[in-house]
Amino acid sequence: xxxxxxxxxxxxxxxxxxxxxxxxxxxxxxxxxxxxxxxxxxxxxxxxxxxxxxxxxxxxxxxxxxxxxxxxxxxxxxxxxxxxxxxxxxxxxxxxxxxxxxxxxxxxxxxxxxxxxxxxxxxxxxxxxxxxxxxxxxxxxxxxxxxxxxxxxxxxxxxxxxxxxxxxxxxxxxxxxxxxxxxxxxxxxxxxxxxxxxxxxxxxxxxxxxxxxxxxxxxxxxxxxxxxxxxxxxxxxxxxxxxxxxxxxxxxxxxxxxxxxxxxxxxxxxxxxxxx
Amino acid sequence: xxxxxxxxxxxxxxxxxxxxxxxxxxxxxxxxxxxxxxxxxxxxxxxxxxxxxxxxxxxxxxxxxxxxxxxxxxxxxxxxxxxxxxxxxxxxxxxxxxxxxxxxxxxxxxxxxxxxxxxxxxxxxxxxxxxxxxxxxxxxxxxxxxxxxxxxxxxxxxxxxxxxxxxxxxxxxxxxxxxxxxxxxxxxxxxxxxxxxxxxxxxxxxxxxxxxxxxxxxxxxxxxxxxxxxxxxxxxxxxxxxxxxxxxxxxxxxxxxxxxxxxxxxxxxx
Numbered sequence: 001x002x003x004x005x006x007x008x009x010x011x012x013x014x015x016x017x018x019x020x021x022x023x024x025x026x027x028x029x030x031x032x033x034x035x036x037x038x039x040x041x042x043x044x045x046x047x048x049x050x051x052x053x054x055x056x057x058x059x060x061x062x063x064x065x066x067x068x069x070x071x072x073x074x075x076x077x078x079x080x081x082x083x084x085x086x087x088x089x090x091x092x093x094x095x096x097x098x099x100x101x102x103x104x105x106x107x108x109x110x111x112x113x114x115x116x117x118x119x120x121x122x123x124x125x126x127x128x129x130x131x132x133x134x135x136x137x138x139x140x141x142x143x144x145x146x147x148x149x150x151x152x153x154x155x156x157x158x159x160x161x162x163x164x165x166x167x168x169x170x171x172x173x174x175x176x177x178x179x180x181x182x183x184x185x186x187x188x189x190x191x192x193x194x195x196x197x198x199x200x201x202x203x204x205x206x207x208x209x210x211x212x213x214x215x216x217x218x219x220x221x222x223x224x225x226x227x228x229x230x231x232x233x234x235x236x237x238x239x240x241x242x243x244x245x246x247x248x249x250x251x252x253x254x255x256x257x258x259x260x261x262x263x264x265x266x267x268x269x270x271x272x273x274x275x276x
Numbered sequence: 277x278x279x280x281x282x283x284x285x286x287x288x289x290x291x292x293x294x295x296x297x298x299x300x301x302x303x304x305x306x307x308x309x310x311x312x313x314x315x316x317x318x319x320x321x322x323x324x325x326x327x328x329x330x331x332x333x334x335x336x337x338x339x340x341x342x343x344x345x346x347x348x349x350x351x352x353x354x355x356x357x358x359x360x361x362x363x364x365x366x367x368x369x370x371x372x373x374x375x376x377x378x379x380x381x382x383x384x385x386x387x388x389x390x391x392x393x394x395x396x397x398x399x400x401x402x403x404x405x406x407x408x409x410x411x412x413x414x415x416x417x418x419x420x421x422x423x424x425x426x427x428x429x430x431x432x433x434x435x436x437x438x439x440x441x442x443x444x445x446x447x448x449x450x451x452x453x454x455x456x457x458x459x460x461x462x463x464x465x466x467x468x469x470x471x472x473x474x475x476x477x478x479x480x481x482x483x484x485x486x487x488x489x490x491x492x493x494x495x496x497x498x499x500x501x502x503x504x505x506x507x508x509x510x511x512x513x514x515x516x517x518x519x520x521x522x523x524x525x526x527x528x529x530x531x532x533x534x535x536x537x538x539x540x541x542x543x544x545x546x
Contacts, residue, residue: 067446087446099443103461103538113447115457144538164447 009081010042011168011202012066016075019061035061038075039229041221045167048194048203048239050217052210054263057223059206063172066204067093079168089117092161096173098153100145106132106156107141113164131159134193151182158190162197169194171205175212184243187215191239210259214252215243222262231262326508331515334508343497344516351482351493354410355520358417359478365418366425366474367467373426374433374463375455387426395419395481399488413485413492420481421474428470432463465539468532475524483517 019036035058043049051059064070065077068087077084079091092113100109110128119127132138135155145153154174161169174190175183194201207213213220218239222231236251246252292300310328317327326334338344373380395416402412436459444458486495494513501509533540 069442069445087448089448091446093443093446095439095443097439099439101440101458101461103464103536112444112457116444116448116453146538160447 011045011047011080012043012204013078013081014039014041014062014066014075015078016040017062017065017072017077018074019058019065019070020073036065036072040075041229041232043202043204045202046200048205048216048218050213050220051204051206051223052208052213052220052259052263053223054208054225057225059223060172062223063093063170063204063206066168067091067170089164090166091168091170092164092166094154094157094161094169094171094174096176098145098150098157098177100153100156100160102145104144105141106137106143106145106148109145109156110159110163113160117164127163127165128159131163132156134162134196135159136189149182150178151186154178154186158193162193167202169201169203171203173206173208176207183212187212188243191216191241195239210256210263214256214259215241215246220255220259222259224263231259233259323505323507326511330508331512334506335512338497338509338512344513347492347494347497347513348516350496351486351520354413354417354485354493355478355482357410358414358481359421359475361414361418362421362425362474362478363471366422366470367429370426370429370467370470371433371463373430374436375459377434380430380434387423391423391427396484396488403489408489412489413482416485416489417478417481420484421478424477425467425470425474428473429463429467432466432470433459436462461536464536465532468528468536471531472525472528475528476521479517479521479524 017036017039018034020032020034023031023033025031039058039062051062053059061070065072066079066084068084068091071085079088101112104112107125107128110131111124114124114127129138129141132141135158137152137155137159140148140152145156148156154177157174175186178186194203205213205216214235218235220231220233220235221229222233224230233255235255237246237249313325314327314329317325317330322330335344369383373383398419399412399416402415406412406415440458440462441454444454449457482493483495483498486493487499491499494517497513498510501507501513
């Protein structure tokens with residue numbers, strides 16, 4: 001594979017991507033749904049990008065396209081200048097619903113991706129233990145997922161993704177299934193993890209929480225249903241940052257107010273009716 | 277303070293460990309059934325219904341004479357081979373049908389058709405094809421057990437959690453790796469349940485075969501004793517068959533624990 005990136009090209013290029021899929025309604029009628037329309041955006045290496053939007057705006061679809069789990073109807077996606085044709089070891093996904101293998105211990109779950117890459121047992125073990133330490137689960141290696149809390153399960157999910165050492169970490173509402181306190185704690189820790197990871201990670205983080213996007217990201221992409229990309233805001237704060245400091249920052253309040261007003265019609269207005 | 281101690285007073289049985297309590301309840305129920313049985317048997321007479329106390333003597337007799345031992349060996353032979361064949365065939369075909377949906381579409385009507393055929397109705401044909409040796413008995417056991425095993429395996433593979441499959445794809449798994457690292461493990465608990473149902477069916481098949489084909493095994497003993505009106509001995513054999521069911525069910529359950537310990541280690545159950 002040829003490396004096109006010479007430090008100037010974006011790591012991820014989404015070019016004119018349209019994604020349509022056929023949905024079955026009531027088991028009989030079918031309908032073509034446009035999840036993304038003519039979307040174009042670039043993400044630079046090392047960026048932490050939050051994709052923000054209400055449900056149904058196509059943000060998860062975008063993540064799945066970048067992951068290579070589904071192909072665009074039109075347009076193309078390039079990673080390092082190479083078109084995406086399927087999943088690859090340069091990308092790893094952290095899922096909202098964790099998706100751990102219930103018959104594998106914490107350690108074996110973290111090793112899963114490396115196993116598929118054909119990494120030797122000894123190296124696998126070493127890297128898995130490293131990743132487990134990074135997410136703060138040292139001592140829990142022999143536990144099965146069902147024996148761990150939701151927050152701990154997602155730490156395993158993050159460790160599994162980090163262990164394959166991807167260039168691009170794709171996170172699909174990773175803290176959406178957690179309670180508010182755990183969620184806030186995990187946000188702080190994710191910042192530390194990304195800062196401490198061996199290589200500077202590029203992260204695409206899908207969320208519907210304005211606060212979460214503002215706490216974590218360098219850049220916030222706002223998506224809405226139908227119009228796709230609505231806003232592209234680069235945040236003026238340094239990373240890693242503390243939530244408590246952020247809350248009183250005037251720039252933070254200003255951006256938050258702006259985002260609230262941008263997303264408002266969607267949250268308070270009538271639900272856009274499904275097109276026949 | 278005093279009020280709280282009153283509120284916290286628990287019934288005396290709460291001091292017994294739960295597992296011991298369950299065991300005691302089981303034994304109690306057994307004793308109750310035996311007592312009722314004994315009383316009813318004394319009322320109606322031991323020919324119609326032999327009382328449990330008489331069965332102990334009858335059991336001793338047929339063990340002593342070697343009848344029971346010989347019958348058990350015969351029965352277990354047919355049962356073991358027939359059940360093993362059912363597992364082999366059921367799990368293999370079920371897995372293939374779950375993995376290749378078009379194969380399932382092709383086979384489904386045939387399996388539905390075979391499933392409703394009462395195996396006993398096939399007996400004349402089986403005798404014509406295989407004579408009256410061990411082969412038709414083995415095939416009967418297999419036919420009794422195979423469909424439950426096949427259908428549960430098929431359903432388990434077909435309804436595999438697609439989210440786990442997708443996760444494996446993200447981390448670069450090919451079809452073979454998805455099969456060996458996700459699908460097989462994920463379906464083990466359900467396949468185990470199928471094996472357990474199949475085990476009970478296999479025992480029924482075994483007795484039916486022995487009654488219908490040739491007077492061998494435990495079914496043969498039942499025929500033998502009924503021709504002599506030894507109802508107490510018939511009862512003993514029936515109990516031995518029931519015990520086999522309990523034992524085989526227990527063995528399969530141990531096997532399930534062994535192959536899918538994670539499934540039984542979930543702490544949030546009960």
